[in-house]
Amino acid sequence: MFSAEFCRREGIVSCEHRADLPSKKNKVSLYRLQLAGGGEKHWVVKRFAAAERCKKEAEILAVLASAGVAVPRLNFAAENYLILEYIAGRTLLAWLEETEGIQEGELQTGCELVAGQFSDWLVSCYAALEQAYGEPLILWDVQLRNFLLGDRLYGLDFEECKRGRPETDIGRLFAFILTYHPPFTAWKFGFVTALRASLAPRLPLSWQLVADEADREFARMQKRRPHFRLPGENGSLAAQLRRLLY
Ligand SMILES: Nc1ncnc2c1ncn2[C@@H]1O[C@H](COP(=O)(O)OP(=O)(O)O)[C@@H](O)[C@H]1O
Ligand SMILES: [Mg+2]
Structure with a gap:
């Protein structure tokens, strides 16, 4: 995987493939590297299906890292x-x-602690992207597999970043949270409530647009997954989410 010249430059004496990490879009693998000094480190190699996505992810990672937003180096x-x-x-x-x-x-x-960390990360990410590009950008792929809790909370997977309003991300995020298995539990509504409380004073969001975007995502899910059903009749779930949001 790593060229001889790259290994010499980085002081790598050997490298071992440890695992393929769960990925639907690309091929993501974990390697263990033995270093000339005797130590070791672990690196992730993400191979992209499309070169322009690779370029975009590299660019966004650099923008966020230089603004102090937690992302992998x-x-x-x-x-x-x-x-x-x-x-x-x-x-x-x-x-x-x-x-x-x-x-x-x-x-x-x-739950509230993580909601606070998560909302801190999102707020600083949107601020850094708007500062760098002069217009608001969103992540789009805000499913929870794209955030890691390590020594702090990190964001991953920026290949689908694009122009847009944060309400789009937040509505989709809430729809994803509520529909992980088992869906629509009181705990999941509680987590969404904690996120809303933490985001509200810091991001000027229209909660109506957030709820509209969550509805759109529920509709996409119904199309994508033949067995997916929103509980309740006459949109009672959507009404419950709207009551919670505004
Ligand atoms: N730098 C990293 N450190 C630890 N785990 C990672 C890292 N990058 C990716 N992963 C793991 O690999 C998975 C897929 O990576 P991701 O960048 O989201 O690729 P994809 O575009 O295929 O979804 C993540 O959900 C996470 O579990
Ligand atoms: Mg991903």
Whole structure:
């Protein structure tokens, strides 16, 4: 994978493929590197299906890193792959599944703490992107597998960044959170409520637009997944989300 010249420059004496990481869009692998000095480190190699997506992700990673937003360090950018620092931790989805299981429906401080960290990350990300590009940009792929809880909260996966209003991301994010298995639990509504409370004073969001975008995402899910059903009749779930948001 790594060229002889690259290994010499980085002081790498050997490298071992450790695992393929879960990815639907690309090929993402974890490598262990033995260093000339005797130590070791772990790097992630992300191979992209399309070169322009690779270029975009490298560019956004650089913008966010230079603004102090927590993202994996970019060690090397080739035409269709990136070599990234490995962040030890778990995805926000793994955190959600484990925490919801333990807390059995009760909203506790852990949930509010993570909601606060997550909203801090989102607010600083949108500010950095708008500052760099002179217009608002969104992440679009805001599913919880694209955020890692390590020593702090990190964002990943920027290949689908594009122009847009943050309401689009936040509405989609809420729709994703509510529909992870088991969907629409009180705990998941609690997590959305904690995120809303943390975001509201810091991002000038229209909550009506957020709810509209969540509705659009629910409709996309219904098209994509033949067995997906919104619970309740006559849009009662959508009404519940609107009551929670505004
Ligand atoms: N730098 C990293 N450190 C640790 N895990 C990572 C890193 N980058 C990716 N991953 C893991 O690999 C998965 C896929 O990576 P991602 O960049 O989201 O690729 P894709 O575009 O295929 O979704 C992530 O959900 C995460 O679990
Ligand atoms: Mg991803």
